[in-house]
Amino acid sequence: xxxxxxxxxxxxxxxxxxxxxxxxxxxxxxxxxxxxxxxxxxxxxxxxxxxxxxxxxxxxxxxxxxxxxxxxxxxxxxxxxxxxxxxxxxxxxxxxxxxxxxxxxxxxxxxxxxxxxxxxxxxxxxxxxxxxxxxxxxxxxxxxxxxxxxxxxxxxxxxxxxxxxxxxxxxxxxxxxxxxxxxxxxxxxxxx
Amino acid sequence: xxxxxxxxxxxxxxxxxxxxxxxxxxxxxxxxxxxxxxxxxxxxxxxxxxxxxxxxxxxxxxxxxxxxxxxxxxxxxxxxxxxxxxxxxxxxxxxxxxxxxxxxxxxxxxxxxxxxxxxxxxxxxxxxxxxxxxxxxxxxxxxxxxxxxxxxxxxxx
Numbered sequence: 001x002x003x004x005x006x007x008x009x010x011x012x013x014x015x016x017x018x019x020x021x022x023x024x025x026x027x028x029x030x031x032x033x034x035x036x037x038x039x040x041x042x043x044x045x046x047x048x049x050x051x052x053x054x055x056x057x058x059x060x061x062x063x064x065x066x067x068x069x070x071x072x073x074x075x076x077x078x079x080x081x082x083x084x085x086x087x088x089x090x091x092x093x094x095x096x097x098x099x100x101x102x103x104x105x106x107x108x109x110x111x112x113x114x115x116x117x118x119x120x121x122x123x124x125x126x127x128x129x130x131x132x133x134x135x136x137x138x139x140x141x142x143x144x145x146x147x148x149x150x151x152x153x154x155x156x157x158x159x160x161x162x163x164x165x166x167x168x169x170x171x172x173x174x175x176x177x178x179x180x181x182x183x184x185x186x187x188x189x190x191x192x
Numbered sequence: 193x194x195x196x197x198x199x200x201x202x203x204x205x206x207x208x209x210x211x212x213x214x215x216x217x218x219x220x221x222x223x224x225x226x227x228x229x230x231x232x233x234x235x236x237x238x239x240x241x242x243x244x245x246x247x248x249x250x251x252x253x254x255x256x257x258x259x260x261x262x263x264x265x266x267x268x269x270x271x272x273x274x275x276x277x278x279x280x281x282x283x284x285x286x287x288x289x290x291x292x293x294x295x296x297x298x299x300x301x302x303x304x305x306x307x308x309x310x311x312x313x314x315x316x317x318x319x320x321x322x323x324x325x326x327x328x329x330x331x332x333x334x335x336x337x338x339x340x341x342x343x344x345x346x347x348x349x
Contacts, residue, residue, distance in 0.1 A: 011211065011214065012210060014213075014214035015210065015213040015214045015217055017214075018214050018217035018218050018221060019217055021221050022217055022220055022221045022224065025221060025224050025225055025228070026224060026228075029224065029225075029228035034249070034250045034256070034312060034340075034342055035247040035248065035249050035250070035342070035343065035344070035345065036244075036247060036248065036250065036312060036313075036340035036341050036342040036343050037244055037246065037247065037248070037340065037341045037343060038248050038310075038338070038339075038340050039339050039340070039341065040337055040338060040339075041328060041331060041332050041336075041337040041338075041339055042332065042337075043332065043335070043337065044332045044333050044335070080348075080349070081349060126321050126325075127321065128320060128321055128322030128325060129320050129321070129322065130320065130321040131317070131318060131319070131320065131321070132242060132315050132316070132317050132318065132319040132320070132321060132324060133242040133243075133317035133318065135321050135324070136242045136244055136317075136341055136343060137242075137244075137348055139244075139341065140244040140245060140246055140343075140348055141348075143244075143246035144245060144246050147246055
């Protein structure tokens with residue numbers, strides 16, 4: 001009856017409690033990162049009259065998407081599957097075709113003298129009745145065309161993929177294949 | 193050496209202490225609490241986002257505002273019909289409200305983050321582009337020019 005220890009508080013259930021909390025948080029929160037296609041909208045136009053910029057016809061690729069989700073590229077009916085190749089050829093103009101965008105000489109710090117279609121524009125027009133999935137497919141293919149071209153150039157010049165380049169080099173490759181997707185002010189052709 | 197042996201003989205082998213287990217679990221808990229985010233809102237519209245391949249992830253959740261577009265869920269069909277609706281935060285909204293919503297949200301953000309505001313459009317894949325175009329026009333008027341079309345990775349064709 002001399003010294004008696006005060007019994008310790010049993011803390012073995014502490015782990016269980018914190019496990020419960022952990023599982024609760026795992027269930028209620030979402031780890032999933034949202035993904036999407038990033039785009040930049042043009043600033044609002046104050047005066048539509050001023051916005052008319054002359055662009056040579058050869059520099060423009062008109063992509064039309066109608067109410068029935070049919071695609072017309074450069075005046076021809078096309079399947080979405082072929083859009084990527086067409087867009088790549090248009091952006092790159094590998095054989096200096098007269099009907100494809102003109103190439104301009106530019107000297108870049110690391111890449112040196114480059115000839116590329118500086119003034120090309122892809123003009124995307126869709127109808128109010130176009131389905132969103134069809135629209136995003138087209139956007140996705142255009143994105144893919146640019147990404148593939150960037151990758152090809154990076155592999156050719158630096159031996160790595162575009163994603164592995166450092167920021168300065170990425171900017172230069174981006175400058176060569178700059179995303180120029182212009183979306184027309186929405187119109188209502190097909191009616192609904 | 194002898195002394196050492198003696199002492200180990202006189203006592204039992206001590207149990208492995210589990211006192212640090214709660215601490216470890218708490219560390220895990222705090223890790224998950226900081227890394228994950230609470231689910232944004234409860235959906236009032238039915239959204240199946242389209243598939244795409246060239247996706248970029250949204251880096252900073254606090255710089256992103258969502259606009260949800262789709263058909264109302266079954267329990268809201270009675271009050272809101274089955275036409276495509278826009279949801280902002282936890283309520284249905286009209287296109288005309290988007291502009292003021294974005295302006296409000298932006299002014300609530302810290303000043304040096306305001307220009308980095310990104311608007312993610314979570315749109316059901318069967319939506320007609322008319323609604324989306326209207327939203328884009330509204331966003332342009334609100335000078336929210338960085339947008340993202342939310343999509344899931346997957347085969348496009």
